[in-house]
Amino acid sequence: MKRLLWIAWMLVPALGVAQPLRVGSKQFTESVILAELARGEARRAGIEVEHRRELGGTAILWSALQHGAIDAYPEYTGTLTQELLKDIAPDAGIDALRARLAPMGIGITDSLGFDDNYAIGMREQRAEQLGIRRIGDLAAHPELRLGFSNEFMDRGDGWPGLRQRYGLPSTQVKGLDHALSYRALASGAVDATDLYSTDAEIAYYHLRVLQDDRHYFPRYQAVFLYRLALERQSPAFVTALKRLVGQIDEPAMRRMNAQAKLEGQREADIAARFLDLPVDGHEDGFWQRLLHRTGEHVSLAAASLALAVLFAIPLGIVAARWRRLGQLVIGLTGILQTVPSLAMFVFMIPLFGIGAWPALAALFLYSLLPIVRNTHAGLLDIPLELRESAAALGLPWRTRLTRVELPLATRSILAGIKTASVINVGTATLAALIGAGGYGQPILTGIRLNDVGLILEGAVPAAVLAMLVQWLFEGIERWLTPRGLRMTARE
Amino acid sequence: MVESMAMSSPQPDQPPRRAADFALREVTKHYNGVSALEQVSLSFAAGSTTALIGGSGAGKSTVLRLLLGLDWPDAGTVSAWGEPLQRDHLLALRQRVGYVIQEGGLFPHLTTLGNLALQPRYLGWPAERIRQRAHELAELARLPLDALARYPAELSGGQRQRVALMRGLMADPDALLLDEPLGALDPIVRHELQDELKRIFCELGKTVIVVTHDLAEAAWFADRLVLLREGRVVQDGRYEDLRDRPADAFVHAFIHAQRALPGGAA
Numbered sequence: 001m002k003r004l005l006w007i008a009w010m011l012v013p014a015l016g017v018a019q020p021l022r023v024g025s026k027q028f029t030e031s032v033i034l035a036e037l038a039r040g041e042a043r044r045a046g047i048e049v050e051h052r053r054e055l056g057g058t059a060i061l062w063s064a065l066q067h068g069a070i071d072a073y074p075e076y077t078g079t080l081t082q083e084l085l086k087d088i089a090p091d092a093g094i095d096a097l098r099a100r101l102a103p104m105g106i107g108i109t110d111s112l113g114f115d116d117n118y119a120i121g122m123r124e125q126r127a128e129q130l131g132i133r134r135i136g137d138l139a140a141h142p143e144l145r146l147g148f149s150n151e152f153m154d155r156g157d158g159w160p161g162l163r164q165r166y167g168l169p170s171t172q173v174k175g176l177d178h179a180l181s182y183r184a185l186a187s188g189a190v191d192a193t194d195l196y197s198t199d200a201e202i203a204y205y206h207l208r209v210l211q212d213d214r215h216y217f218p219r220y221q222a223v224f225l226y227r228l229a230l231e232r233q234s235p236a237f238v239t240a241l242k243r244l245v246g247q248i249d250e251p252a253m254r255r256m257n258a259q260a261k262l263e264g265q266r267e268a269d270i271a272a273r274f275l276d277l278p279v280d281g282h283e284d285g286f287w288q289r290l291l292h293r294t295g296e297h298v299s300l301a302a303a304s305l306a307l308a309v310l311f312a313i314p315l316g317i318v319a320a321r322w323r324r325l326g327q328l329v330i331g332l333t334g335i336l337q338t339v340p341s342l343a344m345f346v347f348m349i350p351l352f353g354i355g356a357w358p359a360l361a362a363l364f365l366y367s368l369l370p371i372v373r374n375t376h377a378g379l380l381d382i383p384l385e386l387r388e389s390a391a392a393l394g395l396p397w398r399t400r401l402t403r404v405e406l407p408l409a410t411r412s413i414l415a416g417i418k419t420a421s422v423i424n425v426g427t428a429t430l431a432a433l434i435g436a437g438g439y440g441q442p443i444l445t446g447i448r449l450n451d452v453g454l455i456l457e458g459a460v461p462a463a464v465l466a467m468l469v470q471w472l473f474e475g476i477e478r479w480l481t482p483r484g485l486r487m488t489a490r491e
Numbered sequence: 492m493v494e495s496m497a498m499s500s501p502q503p504d505q506p507p508r509r510a511a512d513f514a515l516r517e518v519t520k521h522y523n524g525v526s527a528l529e530q531v532s533l534s535f536a537a538g539s540t541t542a543l544i545g546g547s548g549a550g551k552s553t554v555l556r557l558l559l560g561l562d563w564p565d566a567g568t569v570s571a572w573g574e575p576l577q578r579d580h581l582l583a584l585r586q587r588v589g590y591v592i593q594e595g596g597l598f599p600h601l602t603t604l605g606n607l608a609l610q611p612r613y614l615g616w617p618a619e620r621i622r623q624r625a626h627e628l629a630e631l632a633r634l635p636l637d638a639l640a641r642y643p644a645e646l647s648g649g650q651r652q653r654v655a656l657m658r659g660l661m662a663d664p665d666a667l668l669l670d671e672p673l674g675a676l677d678p679i680v681r682h683e684l685q686d687e688l689k690r691i692f693c694e695l696g697k698t699v700i701v702v703t704h705d706l707a708e709a710a711w712f713a714d715r716l717v718l719l720r721e722g723r724v725v726q727d728g729r730y731e732d733l734r735d736r737p738a739d740a741f742v743h744a745f746i747h748a749q750r751a752l753p754g755g756a757a
Binding site: 392396408 | 559561581582584585587590592594596598599600601602609610613642643644645658
């Protein structure tokens with residue numbers, strides 16, 4: 001127990017003190033590369049920047065930026081108008097966005113030079129053959145077979161609107177799974193499909209992106225969002241960010257995406273090459289990575305568990321002593337358990353920023369219920385005659401609790417701690433979504449790059465750790481359960 | 492020798508000892524609307540041995556629970572040593588009263604010695620004194636010494652009951668309340684322990700109240716029998732009084748409920 005507390009204590013300086021600038025990225029390749037580009041430009045200006053990579057989605061980054069847990073991250077204008085800011089015209093330009101964001105303390109760069117829009121793509125060869133360059137050209141070819149992702153088929157701003165805007169007569173339209181649409185297109189099973197305009201596959205499958213000449217799709221211009229306070233605190237960094245403005249066109253971005261996704265190059269190297277910076281070839285070996293992640297994962301799970309034990313056992317005792325209060329305590333911890341982990345992480349950002357702290361807090365809250373409930377149940381399950389025998393000896397409540405009731409509830413309490421720890425090891429893989437690292441990191445990257453080997457690099461150790469924890473606790477249980485409780489009464 | 496042991500080392504910080512006397516005055520107690528005692532008045536003189544008898548649900552155990560403050564009366568007063576029970580003084584009261592229940596109520600996570608040591612350790616006795624007292628009581632209760640290191644699960648039913656009695660006697664209480672102390676034992680062990688309990692009661696000279704549903708056992712232990720029925724005292728007297736002058740038909744029936752053995756050798 002003491003050791004676990006030490007680990008928790010040692011996490012403090014690692015998280016709180018040194019404060020280099022932090023750039024965040026979402027869990028898809030383009031976002032990671034853009035963040036690396038920002039880091040590269042900053043490095044050129046002599047500014048050390050930390051990259052909090054692959055955070056769990058727009059909500060987390062947006063919240064983290066607002067609360068100063070990160071200083072900048074790449075975003076798209078379409079996401080701002082469609083999702084993040086409800087009260088702005090869907091076609092608002094960057095100037096309008098800048099005016100809207102400034103009061104929130106958020107700055108926005110001009111476009112980096114490309115849009116990542118919904119688009120319609122065809123095989124280059126086929127398009128050339130039919131002379132199709134723009135979406136409008138499809139109207140002349142009703143015989144073409146169109147295959148769209150199911151989401152695109154259903155959305156109001158997807159196929160139904162597109163068909164109306166361009167007056168497309170096509171009749172041969174079917175829904176596909178997005179993962180299959182590129183292969184369907186490449187094999188000639190369909191002639192055109194929906195895609196994102198910077199997808200790596202566009203170059204790989206030699207596709208042509210048709211021009212949206214009637215501006216049907218909302219624009220998703222790539223920009224950087226940053227904390228406006230940096231314009232005073234670190235103007236050189238803002239200048240470095242702005243140096244990327246207009247530098248990356250669609251083919252360049254597509255090429256870089258392909259280098260990461262299809263060729264398996266490291267995002268940092270891709271960014272360095274693009275910026276003509278020296279490539280830092282150093283990469284940790286497998287065992288080094290594993291050790292590092294194991295450290296992150298175990299300390300996260302162990303520290304949160306230790307904290308939970310510290311709070312949950314007293315809570316369980318209180319709940320068992322005062323029934324009314326007990327119902328309340330168990331109800332509340334039960335509600336905590338139902339909060340989805342991603343939502344829990346988002347709630348934690350205003351309090352703890354991103355990284356290990358909010359993950360620790362979330363895991364702590366998740367660990368409470370099994371321990372509180374089992375402590376409570378273990379104490380209440382003690383036969384009445386034993387509780388009364390202790391009372392009849394004239395022992396005060398505290399002595400009864402420590403000498404009789406807690407030892408008798410040991411098994412139940414340990415079972416609760418064991419449940420909490422196994423849940424913790426599993427849930428800690430999600431902590432990578434909030435920048436806490438651990439085994440979840442290679443899983444996230446592996447999913448993003450569709451790299452099964454990388455996924456296993458996180459999933460296998462996580463499973464092994466869960467088994468080790470289970471096994472460890474069985475040992476502890478055997479060791480801590482009073483000997484007299486392990487015997488069955490003789491007749 | 493046993494006498495001197497029983498009187499040994501009173502607590503320096505406690506008032507001078509005297510055998511306990513208890514009284515219930517007009518006590519009524521209900522559990523969830525079900526009556527356990529109705530307007531019962533009883534007193535137990537210092538140094539006396541009394542048996543509470545009656546069928547199950549007659550309210551016998553409730554009397555003991557009220558005397559220990561494990562339950563509180565709905566009406567009436569309970570007093571010990573002439574003083575009404577007060578919640579703030581319960582610990583001191585319980586430390587001076589031994590309580591033994593059916594099956595013993597031993598703590599399964601502690602050895603015999605651990606069970607015995609719980610109360611005296613809280614009272615601040617040094618380990619050596621606890622060990623010494625445990626050995627004295629093992630002799631009194633005829634418990635083999637090697638049973639002191641065993642867990643309750645490793646003891647026989649009779650041994651468990653002996654340990655429960657020893658635990659009740661550890662701090663040399665002024666009174667002993669026993670609730671069906673032999674209820675769970677087989678007839679031979681039970682018979683043997685009846686003899687020993689009687690001997691112990693005689694030797695110690697404490698105020699003893701024993702609850703039993705067994706008339707012969709009650710008559711064996713105590714001069715005074717109190718017969719309860721549905722929460723009321725039906726008759727209070729010597730065995731001969733109950734037998735020869737039963738207060739009503741129920742007492743008569745209760746006395747004669749003992750089955751005569753075939754051949755008349757009751």
